[in-house]
Amino acid sequence: MESHKKRKSSKGQDMISNLPDFIIGRILSFLPTKYAVRTSVLSKNWTYKWTFITNLNFRDRVGYSSKIVRKIVFLSFVYRVLLHLNSSSIQSFSLDLFGKYESLHVDQWISAVVSRRVKKLWIKLYLISNKDQALPSHFLLRYRSLEELVLKVERCDIKVPTSALFPSLTLLKLSGIQFIGGPSNESGNVQLDFPVLRTYKTDECTWSSSLKCVTLEAPLLKVVSIENFRRRSASNNSYTVLKFCVSSLAEFTYKGYLLPETIVFDLSAAHIASAKIEVDIYEEEISVQENVALSSKLLKQFHNVEFLKFGKSEKKGWLAKDSLKDLPSFEMLSHVKLRNVIGETLLALLFKTPNLKTLIFQVFPQLAKDSLADLPTFKRLSQLNLGKVTGEILLALLPRTPNLKALIFVELLQFDQEQLNYDCVPDCFSTTLQVVKYLSFDGFEHELSFAKFVMENVVA
Incomplete structure (x- = not known):
């Protein structure tokens, strides 16, 4: 009750x-x-x-x-x-x-929240009335409570001091920012410390010519993404080098033009698990010699990468054979993914990657069978995805992959069926091969002949 x-x-x-x-x-x-x-x-x-x-x-x-x-x-x-x-x-x-708002309002709003020790700051501005007025840099530099900073603006300036510490920042995503140096920084060198930063991403961000070298001390950094298709002004003949002081990266992505001012990072001291490169070139503005030099400079950043993916069509010419000539071997590289690549460039790349485990193509390049004769044996290669490939190239590659487990291709192009040699079956057929997959099978005679060859020789 x-x-x-x-x-x-x-x-x-x-x-x-x-x-x-x-x-x-x-x-x-x-x-x-x-x-x-x-x-x-x-x-x-x-x-x-x-x-x-x-x-x-x-x-x-x-x-x-x-x-x-x-x-x-x-x-x-x-x-x-x-x-x-x-x-x-x-x-x-x-x-x-x-x-469209006056930058004065944005300044006051940001100042109000950073004075209350804001932890996550996300700002997206399409238009600012007075484009000559820079966004305030004090909210970036003075307050140590900031953990996430996301800025997406339309070509706004932010002044960068000679040195700065961001003790709590774990995420930094910037878009449309022009970083400019202060009048007191005569050397043009800047050091920014990010002791707990995990992710660094920039999109269409530039550094003024007065800044020569920007060092980012970020020992815990895992993800770096740089995208910049913005052209420099004709009067700007210098560029800024970004040096990342980091021991290990999980993911690195670069998208931009193959021009001197866009190859602006230094990762020479970092171990990189995965890297993706998408570059474009102005064919009328860059000579063959410049292309080779810039390509080589770009690829040197990834001498110790494990997974390497080239995003755009390499047939545009930026990835040239001579770009690989003076590079050391990619001893740690185990996974490579390509869309289109020139045949001679592919051969040069394969000679530099002795420890490949996975090789993926969108379209396998046309190669003379004799050009594959000197290729080394890829003892660790377990997956081969060749996209569109001729039977001649396929049969020349298989003997060099003794431990292959999966063979995948989009389309098997027509070839002389007399090349199917039952007296010389690749070793992987009788030992490791588990999967053979046609992604496009039309029932042509040459496709049926290869399928028969596989089924009669592969040991389940």
Whole structure:
């Protein structure tokens, strides 16, 4: 009876309103900021509950449409929220602006949140009224609480000091930034320390010619991605070298033009698990000799990589045979993925990769059978994916892969079936080969003949 009375007396009681303000603030932080603020109309007791939120997100569009909120309304809302905020610290601040705003407003908003020790800062700006005014660099450099920084802007300047420490930053993603040096930095050298940084990504970011060498001390860095198809100005004949001081990288990606000012990284001291390269060239602006020199410089960065993928068509010429001539062997390289590559370049690359385990092509290049005669035996190669390949090339490669487990090709091109020599069956057929896969099988006579050859000689 007594428990029944207790249940009855508590019926209809507002339990949430009696929670501490900071807990209600945490709950409201899961809502978009505009909805959290609207809870102020629930009752007098809820008028200022929203001021304890710790996640702030502002977007100047209506819902998920491209319709922009009236500028005066949006500005008033952002300033009101920041003015009444009671949280001593902020977990995250997200600003997504599609409209045109004075950089003064952005400066004040950023200053307001970094003064409250914000941990995650995401800013996306499409247009700024005064493009000559740089975004403030103090929020990057003075505050040590920042753990994630994501900036996507339209060609804004940020001044970089001679040295700076980012003790808590784990994620750095930048887009559209022009880094400029200070007037006191006559040497042009900059050192930036990131003791706990894990991810570094830049897209269309450039460094002014006054900065000669930027060293990034990031011992725990795992992912680096650099994408830059922006051209330098005709008056800029110098470029900045980015030197990454890191012991081991899990993933490195480079996408950009094959021009001196875009090969701007130094990874010579790092062990790299995986690297992906996509480059383009201006054929009318670069000579054969320059192409060889730049290609060689680029590939030297990956002498100790384990997985190497070339993204664009290498038939454009950037990956030349002579680019590999003076390079050391890729002793640690075990996985290579190519789209298109010139035949002589492929041979030069294979001679540099004695420990391959996986070799993948989109289209295998045309090669004379005699050109494969001097190829070494790839004792560790277990997977061979040849894309479109002729039977002649295929039968020349198989004897050099004694431990092959999987043979995959998109299309087996027509070849002279007399080349199927039942007296000289590749060793892998009787020992290790487990999978032979046609990704495109049309039932042509040469396809059937090769399939028969495999089934009669492979030992299951």
